[in-house]
Amino acid sequence: MLECRPSCENCDKALPPNAPDARICSFECTFCAACVDGVLANVCPNCGGGFAPRPVRPARNWKNDNFLGNHPARTRPVYKPVDAAAHAEFAAAIRNIAPEER
Ligand SMILES: [Zn+2]
Ligand SMILES: [Zn+2]
Numbered sequence: 001m002l003e004c005r006p007s008c009e010n011c012d013k014a015l016p017p018n019a020p021d022a023r024i025c026s027f028e029c030t031f032c033a034a035c036v037d038g039v040l041a042n043v044c045p046n047c048g049g050g051f052a053p054r055p056v057r058p059a060r061n062w063k064n065d066n067f068l069g070n071h072p073a074r075t076r077p078v079y080k081p082v083d084a085a086a087h088a089e090f091a092a093a094i095r096n097i098a099p100e101e102r
Contacts (some may be wrong), residue, residue: 004057004073008032010039010081015054017073022054030078032055042099043091045082050099 004017005028013032015022016078021033025044036042036051044051094102 001071002054002057004054004084005029005030006075006077007077007079008035009078010035010045012077012079017068018056018059019054020056023051024054025049026050038085039082039087041088041089041091041095043094045087045090047092048094048102050102 002024005015005050007014009029010031011034013028013034015032019032020089023031023033023036025047026049027044027047029044030049033058040051041096042050056070057073058067061069
Protein backbone atom coordinates (compact mmCIF):
# COMPACT_ATOMS: atom_id res chain seq x y z
CA MET A 1 0.00 0.00 0.00
CA LEU A 2 1.28 3.47 -0.81
CA GLU A 3 2.35 5.63 2.12
CA CYS A 4 1.04 8.74 0.35
CA ARG A 5 3.89 10.95 1.58
CA PRO A 6 2.85 14.47 2.52
CA SER A 7 5.21 16.66 0.50
CA CYS A 8 7.74 16.99 -2.29
CA GLU A 9 11.10 15.54 -1.32
CA ASN A 10 12.91 18.35 -3.17
CA CYS A 11 10.96 21.59 -2.62
CA ASP A 12 8.72 20.63 0.33
CA LYS A 13 5.52 21.57 -1.50
CA ALA A 14 2.52 20.07 0.27
CA LEU A 15 1.16 17.04 -1.58
CA PRO A 16 -1.99 15.93 0.22
CA PRO A 17 -3.49 12.54 -0.70
CA ASN A 18 -5.63 14.12 -3.42
CA ALA A 19 -2.90 16.29 -4.96
CA PRO A 20 -3.16 16.08 -8.74
CA ASP A 21 0.51 17.00 -9.16
CA ALA A 22 2.04 14.33 -6.91
CA ARG A 23 4.49 12.08 -8.75
CA ILE A 24 6.09 8.87 -7.49
CA CYS A 25 8.78 6.44 -8.60
CA SER A 26 8.38 2.71 -8.06
CA PHE A 27 9.87 3.07 -4.56
CA GLU A 28 7.41 5.86 -3.83
CA CYS A 29 10.02 8.59 -3.82
CA THR A 30 7.60 11.50 -3.99
CA PHE A 31 7.98 14.81 -5.81
CA CYS A 32 5.77 17.50 -7.28
CA ALA A 33 5.24 17.62 -11.04
CA ALA A 34 7.20 20.87 -11.36
CA CYS A 35 10.31 19.28 -9.82
CA VAL A 36 9.93 16.07 -11.88
CA ASP A 37 9.59 18.02 -15.13
CA GLY A 38 12.21 20.59 -14.17
CA VAL A 39 15.25 19.85 -12.05
CA LEU A 40 14.78 16.06 -12.04
CA ALA A 41 14.21 15.58 -15.82
CA ASN A 42 12.05 12.55 -14.96
CA VAL A 43 15.00 10.80 -13.33
CA CYS A 44 14.54 9.82 -9.69
CA PRO A 45 17.59 11.07 -7.77
CA ASN A 46 17.45 8.01 -5.51
CA CYS A 47 17.00 5.15 -7.98
CA GLY A 48 17.27 6.52 -11.52
CA GLY A 49 13.75 5.40 -12.41
CA GLY A 50 10.98 7.45 -13.96
CA PHE A 51 7.86 8.89 -12.38
CA ALA A 52 4.12 8.42 -12.69
CA PRO A 53 1.17 10.33 -11.25
CA ARG A 54 0.30 9.12 -7.75
CA PRO A 55 -3.22 7.71 -7.58
CA VAL A 56 -5.65 9.46 -5.27
CA ARG A 57 -6.88 7.36 -2.37
CA PRO A 58 -10.63 7.83 -2.02
CA ALA A 59 -11.67 10.10 0.83
CA ARG A 60 -15.04 8.37 1.13
CA ASN A 61 -15.82 4.82 2.11
CA TRP A 62 -17.21 3.63 -1.21
CA LYS A 63 -16.47 -0.02 -0.49
CA ASN A 64 -15.13 -2.32 2.25
CA ASP A 65 -13.42 0.41 4.31
CA ASN A 66 -10.83 0.92 1.56
CA PHE A 67 -10.52 4.66 2.00
CA LEU A 68 -8.38 7.37 3.50
CA GLY A 69 -10.14 7.34 6.85
CA ASN A 70 -9.19 3.71 7.43
CA HIS A 71 -5.77 3.90 5.74
CA PRO A 72 -4.52 7.42 6.43
CA ALA A 73 -1.70 9.10 4.54
CA ARG A 74 1.73 9.30 6.09
CA THR A 75 2.29 12.60 7.92
CA ARG A 76 6.09 12.55 8.44
CA PRO A 77 7.78 14.25 5.48
CA VAL A 78 10.84 13.10 3.54
CA TYR A 79 12.80 16.24 2.73
CA LYS A 80 16.06 15.70 0.87
CA PRO A 81 16.59 18.57 -1.59
CA VAL A 82 18.67 17.54 -4.59
CA ASP A 83 21.94 19.19 -5.51
CA ALA A 84 20.93 20.46 -8.96
CA ALA A 85 24.43 20.27 -10.44
CA ALA A 86 25.10 16.80 -9.06
CA HIS A 87 21.71 15.59 -10.26
CA ALA A 88 22.25 17.01 -13.74
CA GLU A 89 25.45 14.98 -13.94
CA PHE A 90 23.71 11.83 -12.66
CA ALA A 91 20.72 12.30 -14.95
CA ALA A 92 22.75 13.07 -18.08
CA ALA A 93 23.42 9.39 -18.72
CA ILE A 94 19.83 8.36 -17.89
CA ARG A 95 17.37 11.05 -18.95
CA ASN A 96 17.33 10.08 -22.63
CA ILE A 97 16.65 6.43 -21.89
CA ALA A 98 12.91 5.75 -21.71
CA PRO A 99 11.92 4.69 -18.17
CA GLU A 100 10.78 1.28 -19.43
CA GLU A 101 14.28 0.68 -20.81
CA ARG A 102 16.23 1.71 -17.70
ZN1 LIG B 1 8.78 19.95 -5.73
ZN1 LIG C 1 13.18 6.36 -6.83
